[in-house]
Amino acid sequence: MPERIETDEDMAVFLKRAGFDLTPEQVAEYREPYGYIVAMAARLRGERSYMAEPAHVFGYKEGDL
Amino acid sequence: MTGAIPTIAEAARRIAAGTLTASELTERCLARIEAHEPSIHAFVTVTKERARADAARADAEIKAAGPKGPLHGIPLALKDIIDTRGILTTCQSAHNIGNVPEKDAASAAALAEAGSVLMGKLTTHEFADGGPSFDLPWPPSRNPWDLSRFTAGSSSGTGAAVAAGFILGGLGTDTGGSIRGPAALCGIVGLKPTYGLVSRAGVAPAAYSLDHIGPMAWTSEDCALMLQAIAGHDAADPASARRPVPDYASGLAGGVKGLRVGVLRRWHEIDRPVSDAVGAGIEDAIKAYRALGAEVVDLDVSPMQDYVAAGFFISTAERGAAYEAMMLKNPEKFGQRYRDRLVFASFVTGLDYVQAMRMRRELTAEMLALMAGVDVVLTAGNPDEALPIDQVPRWDNLDKPNFTFAFNVTGMPAICVPSGFGPNGMPVAIQLAARPFDEATLLRAAHAYEMATPWRARRPELIEARAAA
Numbered sequence: 001m002p003e004r005i006e007t008d009e010d011m012a013v014f015l016k017r018a019g020f021d022l023t024p025e026q027v028a029e030y031r032e033p034y035g036y037i038v039a040m041a042a043r044l045r046g047e048r049s050y051m052a053e054p055a056h057v058f059g060y061k062e063g064d065l
Numbered sequence: 066m067t068g069a070i071p072t073i074a075e076a077a078r079r080i081a082a083g084t085l086t087a088s089e090l091t092e093r094c095l096a097r098i099e100a101h102e103p104s105i106h107a108f109v110t111v112t113k114e115r116a117r118a119d120a121a122r123a124d125a126e127i128k129a130a131g132p133k134g135p136l137h138g139i140p141l142a143l144k145d146i147i148d149t150r151g152i153l154t155t156c157q158s159a160h161n162i163g164n165v166p167e168k169d170a171a172s173a174a175a176l177a178e179a180g181s182v183l184m185g186k187l188t189t190h191e192f193a194d195g196g197p198s199f200d201l202p203w204p205p206s207r208n209p210w211d212l213s214r215f216t217a218g219s220s221s222g223t224g225a226a227v228a229a230g231f232i233l234g235g236l237g238t239d240t241g242g243s244i245r246g247p248a249a250l251c252g253i254v255g256l257k258p259t260y261g262l263v264s265r266a267g268v269a270p271a272a273y274s275l276d277h278i279g280p281m282a283w284t285s286e287d288c289a290l291m292l293q294a295i296a297g298h299d300a301a302d303p304a305s306a307r308r309p310v311p312d313y314a315s316g317l318a319g320g321v322k323g324l325r326v327g328v329l330r331r332w333h334e335i336d337r338p339v340s341d342a343v344g345a346g347i348e349d350a351i352k353a354y355r356a357l358g359a360e361v362v363d364l365d366v367s368p369m370q371d372y373v374a375a376g377f378f379i380s381t382a383e384r385g386a387a388y389e390a391m392m393l394k395n396p397e398k399f400g401q402r403y404r405d406r407l408v409f410a411s412f413v414t415g416l417d418y419v420q421a422m423r424m425r426r427e428l429t430a431e432m433l434a435l436m437a438g439v440d441v442v443l444t445a446g447n448p449d450e451a452l453p454i455d456q457v458p459r460w461d462n463l464d465k466p467n468f469t470f471a472f473n474v475t476g477m478p479a480i481c482v483p484s485g486f487g488p489n490g491m492p493v494a495i496q497l498a499a500r501p502f503d504e505a506t507l508l509r510a511a512h513a514y515e516m517a518t519p520w521r522a523r524r525p526e527l528i529e530a531r532a533a534a
Contacts, residue, residue, distance in 0.1 A: 018411030019393045030408060036463040037412050043374040044420040051430070054422035059303070 004038055069093060070230035070524075073287040077135035080127060087127070087138025090233075091120040091182050094140045098184070098231045104212055106204045107226035109145045110153050111185040116140065119182040126180065135290045135314075137180030142235045144220050145186040146193050147278070148267040149173050152183075156269050158191045159202055159398040160391055170267025171302065172236055172278050172295045179294040184232050188222030193238055193271040194384065195402035196221065197454050205454065208251060209525040210491050214451040217246035219271075223281045224251035228525055234282035234291050240271040241376055241462075242469025244279050245481040245496060249446035252483045252492030252525070254511065255281040256288040257469075259501045260476035261306030263292075264299030270387045272380035274304070275473040284521055285482065285511035289313035292504060311505050321513040322358030324506075326351070327439035329366050333448075336369040337466055340449040343493045346484030347445060350495045353517045354443075354510075364435050364442065372428055372471035377463075378413050378421035379474070385410025402459065429475040436477075436500045441510045444468055446494030450487035468496055478504045482511045483520040492520075 005011050011034070012027045022030075070093065071079065079085035098111055123138035132138065143149065146156045148166035155161045169177065177183065188206040190196030196218045197205035206221040208214040209229040216224050220237025224247025227235055237244040239257040248255025256279045263278045270276055280291035296310045333339045333347060351361050385392075385407055392399070392407045399407065436442065445468045472479035479498035487493050495514070499507035515521055 015408070015411060020396075020408055020411060030405075033405070033409065033460045033463050034412055036460065037377075037409060040370075040374040040377055040463075041417055043371055044378065044417060044424055046424075048423045048427060052423040052426040054419060054426065 005034065070097070070233065072283050073135065073139050073233045073290050074284070076139055076233060077132065077137075077290070080138050081132050087120040087123040087182060088117070090138065091116050091140050094184060094231055097229065101229055102231065104207065105209055105225050105229055106206050107188055107222040107229065107231055108142070108185045109155050109157065109188055109203050109222070112152060112183055115152070116182050116184050123180050123182060132180070134179050134294070136176065136294055138182060139234070140182045140184045140232050141176055142184040142187050142223070142226055142232045143173055144189050144223050144235070144237050146189055146238060146269040147173050147236060149183070149186065152186065154186065155203070156192045157189045157201055157203055158403075160395065162202055166267070168267065171264035171299050173267065175295045176236070187220070187226055187235055190219035190221065191400050191403040192269060192388065193219040193240060193243055195400070195406045197457055198400040198402045200400045207454065208451050208491070209527060210252060211451070211489070212527070213453050214491060215250065215454040215457050217250040217447065217451065219243040220247045220255070220281060224248055224253060224255070227251070227253045227281055227283060230524060234280055234287050236278060236295070237281045238268060238271065239277045239279060239473065240275045240380055241473055242467055244277070244281055245446055245469045245479060246467070248281055248481040249494035249496070250451040250492065252520075253281055253283055254285050254288050254480065254482055255279065256292060256480045256504070256508070257472065257478065258292060258296065258504055259306070259478045261304050262308065262502065262504070263295050264302040264305055266299055266301035272383035273387070274383060275376065275380050277473070285480065285508050285515055286314060286317055288480070289317060289508045306502070308502050313505055313508055316505050316509050317512040319509055320357060321354060321510055324354070324359040324441070324510060325439040326354050326359050326361045326510070327364040327435060327442045328361060329442055329444040330363050331366060332369040332468060333445045337448050337468070339445050340487060340493070342485060342487035343445050343447070343449060346493050346495055347443065349518070350443060350484060350514060353514055357513055357517060362439065364439070366435060367428060367431060369466040369468070369471060371424065372474050373466040375421045375424040375428060376470040376474045378417045379425065381406070381409050382413045382418045385413070405459070425474050428471075432471070432475045432477065433500070440506050441497045441499045444496050446481035446496040450489050450491035450493060472498045477501055478507050480507055480511050482514055484518070485520060
């Protein structure tokens with residue numbers, strides 16, 4: 001799992017890279033939901049079966065072939 | 066007849082019998098809108114002239130050749146993320162403040178083709194997520210049962226308008242519960258069909274692989290009649306399913322004798338304990354189903370938080386992708402709560418998205434296995450009554466799971482049906498879900514429960530008292 005962002009400064013840099021130019025106050029506000037999101041991300045990790053692959057199926061039409 | 070406004074089925078029977086006209090019914094709805102809309106805000110746009118023209122045309126057609134179906138002459142409306150040719154379609158956003166589509170969405174066209182009367186475009190959360198918001202060009206909808214309370218969302222106007230009797234039915238959309246949440250809190254019925262059953266063409270995306278369009282109405286029977294008109298394959302929707310469309314209404318009266326109902330007990334007892342009123346509604350539903358001859362069993366299921374986590378990462382990434390360009394170009398045009406949702410997308414990595422998709426496959430397999438032993442599963446629609454609208458947390462649904470998201474993740478059909486009232490007089494609901502494309506069984510189970518309980522006999526007192534005055 002990606003490393004957790006620990007400080008407001010790092011959070012500001014992270015959001016800036018994503019295109020969000022936020023004030024320090026706005027950055028600080030997002031620390032609470034970020035904590036919930038990190039907790040939810042932990043649930044995604046674990047052993048999965050081969051059949052869990054998000055299989056891509058090409059939707060060729062008859063005329064494409 | 067329920068108060069001054071009939072159900073779709075009742076109105077259709079009366080229109081067919083010649084004891085009610087589309088114009089009379091439309092005028093009755095318009096009068097209620099005129100009286101109560103200023104305090105409810107269910108509409109972004111009321112299409113009064115279009116409604117009168119549709120009604121007059123329907124009356125002429127019915128007089129000449131009889132009704133072409135049960136929606137002919139019935140006043141309906143559409144959530145304002147559904148395109149309508151020549152009519153403002155805002156998505157409740159400053160981004161779309163002058164957006165007038167050149168073409169109807171597939172579902173809007175289908176309802177028009179069925180002869181329905183278009184009453185207008187209904188309030189939503191901005192681009193169908195994040196509300197209630199007070200910083201948008203239009204106010205959020207209020208709950209007709211108590212104007213100080215939330216409707217849930219994002220099909221908030223559809224829930225409020227049906228409950229208030231402004232329309233007999235409407236279309237909502239549902240990415241994590243946006244049909245079923247407002248249905249539960251506004252005391253109506255809301256059906257999220259199977260993913261791919263109803264075309265998304267012409268509907269603004271919320272999250273591509275989780276978006277559903279479906280009916281909201283006073284009864285399950287009315288939802289069946291509306292679904293009949295909008296279900297079916299559409300090549301204009303890349304995720305549209307090629308499945309036969311059965312007659313959803315014909316089996317409704319078949320009852321539930323021998324039906325198997327599975328209760329997802331851990332969700333409402335452990336994962337997110339519900340209020341006494343919601344819990345009592347579930348237990349009463351179990352008793353009702355047993356009394357009607359159904360078999361009820363408890364099922365073991367993964368934590369609701371697992372389903373919600375998968376849904377959160379998929380929806381957040383897909384929403385971010387859909388609105389990335391608008392967000393980076395004009396972020397100030399979004400309201401705060403929707404902007405929050407787009408900021409969240411930057412916290413979702415590619416790895417998160419793929420892991421969530423893998424988890425989704427396993428959770429879908431789990432739910433399919435559970436449903437192999439039962440016909441429908443039963444859970445809560447919402448954990449409690451509606452909150453006061455000014456007390457909905459900014460980070461709502463991040464710290465606690467909601468009951469509806471699981472069936473967006475698995476794509477299965479699910480319906481919320483009123484199951485009583487809480488101590489504040491606000492509606493509460495049960496939720497039923499069924500195997501993919503088995504809407505017929507789902508609607509039959511919902512209809513049987515409705516017929517065995519008294520909850521469809523009562524409309525919001527505020528509206529009824531004023532209507533009687």
